[in-house]
Amino acid sequence: MQAHPLRLCPGDDLRGALEDMVRQRQVSAAFVIQGIGSLSVAQLRFAGNESPAELRDDLEILTLAGTLSADGAHLHMSVADSRGQVFGGHVAHGCVVRTTAEILLAILPEHRFSREYDSGSGFMELVIRSKPLPE
Template sequence: MHALPLRFPARLDLRAALGEVLAGHQANAGFVVQGIGSLTAARIRLAGMDEMTELHGDLEILSLAGSLSPDGVHLHIAVADAQGRVTGGHMGPNCIVRTTAEVLVALLPDHRFSREPDALTGYNELSIRRLDAR
């Protein structure tokens, strides 16, 4: 495992930027171990819902974690608004960094992650393959 601490600047779409991390480091598998920072906008899909909930304003990232594969990301986020209300769920696109986002990614050079259809859940789920050590 290779630890990769990252800082993302203001006005960046955080989910999109995390989706590009593997390609930028010639990796095929990774996990977001934790993330903190702030957002001006967040799109979060709450548990069991089909539509995204949109939040705007000063938002603090309390937690960010998930898996990174070359064909997609699966990220969960919890944010607090200026009144301290917390919202959490699946991180959607257009989560825009307000001041900074500090994220620790663990790259897994001996693995390849992919997102593949799962008949049981009906979703594309994580598929884990160990690469041959040559």
């Protein structure tokens, strides 16, 4: 496992920046261990909903966690608005960094993640494979 700290800047799309990093560095498996920072816009898909809800405010990122692969990201986040009200859900594209986002990734070079249809859940779910060790 390799720890990789990352800072996103004002205006960055949180999910898009993480997916871009995975593609650019050819990372095949990673976990977002934690993230903190702030957003001006959050796009969160709440449990049981098909579309994300848009939150516009000075938002603090309280938690950010999930998986990253070449197939994309599966991220959950909780944010607090300027009144301290907390919202959480699946992170969609369009979460705009307000001042900073400080994220710790765990890159797993010995694994490959993919998303494949799971008939039990009815969703594209994480499949974990080990990469062959070099001889």
